Amino acid sequence: MTDSPTGSAWQTIPEMVLSVGDRFGDSEAVVDGSLRLTFRQLVDRVRVAAGTFHESGIAKGDRVAIWAPNSAEWIIAAFGVLTAGGVVVPVNTRFKADEAADVITRSGAKAVLVQKGFLGQDYPAPPGVPVIDLKSDFLTSGAPYEAQIAGTDIADIIYTSGTTGRPKGVKMNHLQTLRLYEEWCDLADLREGDRYLIVNPFFHTFGLKAGCIAAMIRGATIFPVPVFDADAVVDLVERERITMLPGPPTLYHSLLQVPDKNRLASLRAGVTGSADIPVELIRRVHEELPFQTLATGYGLTECGTATLSRPGDSFEDIATTVGVPCAGIEVRIADDGEVLVRGYSVMQGYLDDPAATAEAIDADGWLHTGDLGEFNDSGRLRIIGRKKDMFIVGGFNAYPAEIEDFLLEHPGVAQVAVIGVPDERMGQVGRAFVVVKGAGDAVSEAELIEWSRDRMAGYKVPRSVVFLDSLPLNASGKVMKDQLR
Known part of the structure; x- marks a missing residue:
């Protein structure tokens, strides 16, 4: 095993995965309910599964879709x-059948692996594409096999969440993923022997790469969680002595509600998302929970993790910034405030969409993220909001994410989304779509606007409020602001 020119110890993901038997032997690799596999057993099962795919006609470069929740079989x-x-x-x-069929068809997948009956539905596939039950004996029916592949070959095509149109397939190769997530292991403090509970879905870059692949790089035990349930997670943490638990801020809010914090005593390291997080939450996590490290980062499907916080960062840094760029990754702010990313981790392009690829990656190799940001005095990146969401009120730039953060501080507001709407005098003004917390938390439009005037600059204050029972969300849980418009 020699270092590749890109800095990774391996050329391909299979080369790395198939080495875990020699590196970690009979330590536990995956624990999923009653199924407990050692690293050696996992390697044997992966080789056999590869043989099954090979024997069923999957050749080099062929695509296989997996439409199923987190599990050992995934x-x-x-x-x-x-x-x-x-x-x-x-x-x-979370996709409905039509949404999934669109992605599967456009990906050219030769087969679809599903888990029958998950969330009460059986997943179909487009006509002519075989559907294979992950929980059947399919994965165990082949003869061991290993194809010859190169580090520059495409390893995965992960579709974007599609808040502004149809999801696009992001192509990444083996070397990109290996190099980036070896560094991620260091910065997130993932260690050999860690017991890593993965609530992030495997269909996301975080769950697959910062989860499964990172665990194989380091020799951590994976505990896949198919559906997040706070009580079940706490039981698992206590019973299995979980040490690593990344997740969204809501996960840490849930842990802070646990009456007996001794049940969480094994937790050492966490990583949370790039959304603006209350400083108080980070302080409480450090003071009331056993975490020694809690990192924050920023990334997107098109380039994986671009920035991460560093050990020793303050509560304020972790809560209000997303850290500094990873090694070999450049991040700069364009004249209009957009975050641009350049480096080895930027995607190999969108599948079958050269026009969208050219729009996303300019001639100098900069990926245009669509996010607005700024660097603070210490060189840490702060995300302000989405470029397409920004609106201009009488010459002032208004950022919905910032206004939403203010409105969420109102005791009666459960969820909120802000957009810009046309205004004769100001050009555009803000409109807030609000979901209230409960019947006892009635709040009027006039009250909320007046409350806002005391807390933010006049141009940021929404001029109108629309109350909804729920906000329109896409399958990744992001608000679909195009529907609000």
């Missing part, structure tokens, strides 16, 4: 596809 299938020389296409489990 991991074996994904690494099996890669070991057979195929390309993994994870599909969002």
